[in-house]
Amino acid sequence: MNPHPTTTIGLLNPGAMGAAVGASAVAAGAQVLWVSEDRSDATYERAKAAGLQDVAWLNALVNQSRIILSICPPHAAMDVAESVRMLGYERIFVDCNAVSPETARKVGEMVGQVGADFVDGGIIGGPPSADRPGATRLYLSGEEAPRVARYLSGGPLDVIVLDAPVGAASALKMAYAGWTKGTSALLAAIEALAIREGVMDALEQEWSKSQPRLMAQSEGLGGAAAKAWRWVGEMEEIAATFESNGLPGGFHEAAAEVYRRMEQFKDDPNAPGGPELAKHLLRD
Amino acid sequence: MNPHPTTTIGLLNPGAMGAAVGASAVAAGAQVLWVSEDRSDATYERAKAAGLQDVAWLNALVNQSRIILSICPPHAAMDVAESVRMLGYERIFVDCNAVSPETARKVGEMVGQVGADFVDGGIIGGPPSADRPGATRLYLSGEEAPRVARYLSGGPLDVIVLDAPVGAASALKMAYAGWTKGTSALLAAIEALAIREGVMDALEQEWSKSQPRLMAQSEGLGGAAAKAWRWVGEMEEIAATFESNGLPGGFHEAAAEVYRRMEQFKDDPNAPGGPELAKHLLRD
Numbered sequence: 001m002n003p004h005p006t007t008t009i010g011l012l013n014p015g016a017m018g019a020a021v022g023a024s025a026v027a028a029g030a031q032v033l034w035v036s037e038d039r040s041d042a043t044y045e046r047a048k049a050a051g052l053q054d055v056a057w058l059n060a061l062v063n064q065s066r067i068i069l070s071i072c073p074p075h076a077a078m079d080v081a082e083s084v085r086m087l088g089y090e091r092i093f094v095d096c097n098a099v100s101p102e103t104a105r106k107v108g109e110m111v112g113q114v115g116a117d118f119v120d121g122g123i124i125g126g127p128p129s130a131d132r133p134g135a136t137r138l139y140l141s142g143e144e145a146p147r148v149a150r151y152l153s154g155g156p157l158d159v160i161v162l163d164a165p166v167g168a169a170s171a172l173k174m175a176y177a178g179w180t181k182g183t184s185a186l187l188a189a190i191e192a193l194a195i196r197e198g199v200m201d202a203l204e205q206e207w208s209k210s211q212p213r214l215m216a217q218s219e220g221l222g223g224a225a226a227k228a229w230r231w232v233g234e235m236e237e238i239a240a241t242f243e244s245n246g247l248p249g250g251f252h253e254a255a256a257e258v259y260r261r262m263e264q265f266k267d268d269p270n271a272p273g274g275p276e277l278a279k280h281l282l283r284d
Numbered sequence: 285m286n287p288h289p290t291t292t293i294g295l296l297n298p299g300a301m302g303a304a305v306g307a308s309a310v311a312a313g314a315q316v317l318w319v320s321e322d323r324s325d326a327t328y329e330r331a332k333a334a335g336l337q338d339v340a341w342l343n344a345l346v347n348q349s350r351i352i353l354s355i356c357p358p359h360a361a362m363d364v365a366e367s368v369r370m371l372g373y374e375r376i377f378v379d380c381n382a383v384s385p386e387t388a389r390k391v392g393e394m395v396g397q398v399g400a401d402f403v404d405g406g407i408i409g410g411p412p413s414a415d416r417p418g419a420t421r422l423y424l425s426g427e428e429a430p431r432v433a434r435y436l437s438g439g440p441l442d443v444i445v446l447d448a449p450v451g452a453a454s455a456l457k458m459a460y461a462g463w464t465k466g467t468s469a470l471l472a473a474i475e476a477l478a479i480r481e482g483v484m485d486a487l488e489q490e491w492s493k494s495q496p497r498l499m500a501q502s503e504g505l506g507g508a509a510a511k512a513w514r515w516v517g518e519m520e521e522i523a524a525t526f527e528s529n530g531l532p533g534g535f536h537e538a539a540a541e542v543y544r545r546m547e548q549f550k551d552d553p554n555a556p557g558g559p560e561l562a563k564h565l566l567r568d
Contacts, residue, residue: 101481124490124494125494137490137493139486162483162486164482164483164486167481168481168482168483168486171477171478171481171482171483172478172481172483172486172487172490174477174481175474175475175477175478175481175483175487176487176490176491178470178474178477179470179471179474179495179498180495182470182474183467183470185535186462186463186466186467186470186535187463189526189531189532189535190459190462190463190466191459192529192531193455193458193459193462193525193526193529193531194455194456194459196529196530196531197385197451197452197455197456197458197459197525197529198448198452198455199446199448199452199455199456199459202423202446202452202456203456203459203460206408206421206456206460207460209421210408210409211463211464214463241477241481242473242477245476245477245480245481245566246480246566246567246568247473247476247477247480247565247566248473248537248538248541248542249534249538250533250534250535250537250538250541251469251470251473251534251535251538251539253532253534254532254533254534254535254538255535257532257534258532281531282529282530282531283530284530
């Protein structure tokens, strides 16, 4: 058996992450389709550079794809699945988004209504790149996960199958991001608190003695600010995952609020980090 | 001027932290009093080892002390201050506890009613020890802070005066512990989530690749579990500090709930860390 059989994959949609995952699938030998209708010039250029083929209309993508990958901001995951369900898609649908296991199962039920097989996915790491092969992992769970992994493996994206049902890949993503993005939000909020209470300089001096990495970590939060608009929904999904497991959702409800206050920095490559960012969390 | 003048200090109460701060004051040349009434044999031994003098009754401590240090679990801070106010104490009262700036100001108003001067304090680090001089810092703020610092300096406890009003030392403590204890609670909660969702092994493998320090940090949480009974109140004080500054209190309300679920490990030197601890956070 060919370990990396080729197939046709539909990608919804080529944002920074989606385009890079698509390029990895192309490197693995797949034909990757996307839909340019209603998408920006920037997306068009990104998709072209990634080697994706524009089929212009969603109907064409649904008809031609053997696997559809949904890669979008978490708050859009249900809409993407619904758009595909309405067109009667009946092959494999993979939700790769940062959503709760419960949301993943709902997406699975939705596309299952028209006969599609559902695979749960969760991406850990930044957009995969040939410069750093294996630095980004796509976790998959559900019955058809091994088949999807065979088609996607071979590019810079590391594809890992969890021997577990739908929900597991999303749960892993929630747990992982619950730490990384939860602590980033907490760090920014603590600096905002210190600024408002007039003790930021003292805190910085204390940290320099006992938490020497924190100021550097805090200065790096500009990147978080640029992505905060997408992370609000992700934090809400994590909070829901905590609550549905009988654990307190407050950490990530608070983190969602912190990222909501950073939305003004959407996609801003010059968003500040450190106390300069934290100031923007304060309200009168 | 003698840089380390001697005085008589009343200590309420010699727990692990209090006794060590008292010993540091003794090393700095102070006479340190405590009150054995209603205290355990363990406390008696600890106070004796620290070189503190038992005056048996609170009335004697109040009459003889020029400075009183309140060092107790945060939820007891108001009661300790009230007990001293009722006896008409009118010299310097220092609240060293992990309380919000607002609670610190309330304590200050309370002891101020009978004429005492109030100094706000916040301790960062574990119980000070001659083996690790300077590893623990007592921050002080308020008008009389420099005077208190002169009497307390000279032992292993590093005493730092903030040129800031009452509330600043407490705010600094809240900001500092908001990170250290907030992230510890989050880490335990995330492991509980991963266990309940059946992805703890996968999370551990992912962390070993991309967050190599986290499992060791998690294994060290047994110490947090033993102190969790005191940290519930501290987390509530931090949440209140966030809220009163217009920032979301949810991080630390959730952390309080996490520590509440660890209270069974009170002062248990063998409390587990890592996933073994996290299991105890789960409720049916």
